[in-house]
Amino acid sequence: MAYQFETRCICGDEHRSDRHPFGAISAPIYQSATFSHPGIGESTGYNYTRESNPTRAELEQIVSSMEGAVDTVACSSGMAAISLCLELFQAGDHIICSEDLYGGSVRLFQTTGESRGRLFSYVNTADVQMVEQSITPHTKALYIETPSNPTMQVTDLAQMHRLAEQYHLLLIVDNTFLSPCFQNPIDFGADLVIHSGTKFLGGHNDTLSGFLCTSRKDLAEKIRFLFKTSGAGLSPFDSFLMLRGIKTLAVRMERQQSNALAIAQWLKKQERVSKVFYVGLPDHPGYEVNLKQAKGFGSMISFRTDTEETARRILERVRLISYAESLGGVESLITYPMLQTHGDVPVEVRERLGITETFLRLSVVLEHIDDLIADLEWALS
Numbered sequence: 184m185a186y187q188f189e190t191r192c193i194c195g196d197e198h199r200s201d202r203h204p205f206g207a208i209s210a211p212i213y214q215s216a217t218f219s220h221p222g223i224g225e226s227t228g229y230n231y232t233r234e235s236n237p238t239r240a241e242l243e244q245i246v247s248s249m250e251g252a253v254d255t256v257a258c259s260s261g262m263a264a265i266s267l268c269l270e271l272f273q274a275g276d277h278i279i280c281s282e283d284l285y286g287g288s289v290r291l292f293q294t295t296g297e298s299r300g301r302l303f304s305y306v307n308t309a310d311v312q313m314v315e316q317s318i319t320p321h322t323k324a325l326y327i328e329t330p331s332n333p334t335m336q337v338t339d340l341a342q343m344h345r346l347a348e349q350y351h352l353l354l355i356v357d358n359t360f361l362s363p364c365f366q367n368p369i370d371f372g373a374d375l376v377i378h379s380g381t382k383f384l385g386g387h388n389d390t391l392s393g394f395l396c397t398s399r400k401d402l403a404e405k406i407r408f409l410f411k412t413s414g415a416g417l418s419p420f421d422s423f424l425m426l427r428g429i430k431t432l433a434v435r436m437e438r439q440q441s442n443a444l445a446i447a448q449w450l451k452k453q454e455r456v457s458k459v460f461y462v463g464l465p466d467h468p469g470y471e472v473n474l475k476q477a478k479g480f481g482s483m484i485s486f487r488t489d490t491e492e493t494a495r496r497i498l499e500r501v502r503l504i505s506y507a508e509s510l511g512g513v514e515s516l517i518t519y520p521m522l523q524t525h526g527d528v529p530v531e532v533r534e535r536l537g538i539t540e541t542f543l544r545l546s547v548v549l550e551h552i553d554d555l556i557a558d559l560e561w562a563l564s
């Protein structure tokens with residue numbers, strides 16, 4: 184019988200007591216750049232760490248198990264994984280993206296991506312008709328974030344899969360915000376799944392990493408080739424830190440989500456907060472669709488304040504919550520997307536999406552809910 188998700192976070196698809204030498208329970212860190220050959224033309228299975236490493240391989244197997252992928256490569260950051268994914272496309276290929284994508288992805292696509300002749304459109308992928316109308320004979324992929332960053336729009340993955348099949352497109356999903364604990368895009372037809380492991384998977388605000396998972400053997404072969412050629416691999420030590428973080432993913436996600444729901448409900452009642460964007464609130468426009476394709480809502484909240492002054496005041500006054508980029512670690516963080524994560528997004532796009540001077544994004548995590556609310560209450564007072 185297949186293990187449940189919580190178990191797979193710890194040992195992947197199967198537990199083997201002979202998994203590590205000397206019966207070590209925790210994964211050894213194989214801090215070795217190279218591996219000797221037992222004989223001419225022979226290999227232990229590992230030759231050189233740029234290509235593969237036993238610590239990294241254990242991590243990759245666990246992430247594959249969590250996402251239901253045939254293969255996963257562990258990269259040095261989320262952006263390294265996204266760059267690798269981009270290499271699957273040629274000059275002239277057109278990719279349709281969710282319009283409020285992670286700012287770093289937009290920067291990559293608009294610079295390296297476009298300079299090498301690839302074309303990108305940014306559309307509201309929550310609107311299936313808009314996506315279909317944007318497909319051209321050159322379109323090769325749909326690149327989705329759901330819920331999106333930072334305005335929490337929800338895209339219907341089953342509908343995207345239907346379009347991908349009909350028009351022969353790859354379906355790519357950046358699954359960072361819900362993590363495999365709450366959402367498995369491969370179950371809804373995704374060909375490629377991306378993670379910034381820096382966020383929920385690592386979960387401790389101490390390590391950068393990224394993952395590119397695929398459900399297809401042919402893509403896995405191409406990706407393995409690009410991976411060893413580009414040198415995007417995660418180091419053995421960071422692979423160990425990721426393995427350690429992932430073991431507690433399921434319990435962290437559950438608590439973070441219950442804290443986030445309480446804070447979203449509290450924020451809604453505040454006079455100086457004019458709008459709350461949280462997928463777990465039943466009045467969120469994507470609530471039903473998210474419920475259909477995910478097991479949870481996650482713990483990312485965005486909100487709008489009455490004035491710019493209020494937004495700035497919150498950022499300056501929070502004491503427990505840190506004013507910092509990133510999300511999903513054990514310390515709660517608040518960001519000003521206009522200046523930070525989305526600083527490189529063109530102004531007209533930002534304004535259209537509502538990423539303005541009154542818009543804040545909050546990553547609610549593991550401190551006690553009373554302390555978090557007290558901090559926000561103080562910051563708003």
Ligand SMILES: *Cc1c(COP(=O)(O)O)cnc(C)c1O
Binds near residue numbers: 288359381
């Ligand atoms: C942070 C993030 C990335 C980039 O990952 P890094 O690990 O910072 O390189 C990509 N996508 C999303 C949704 C993110 O939040």
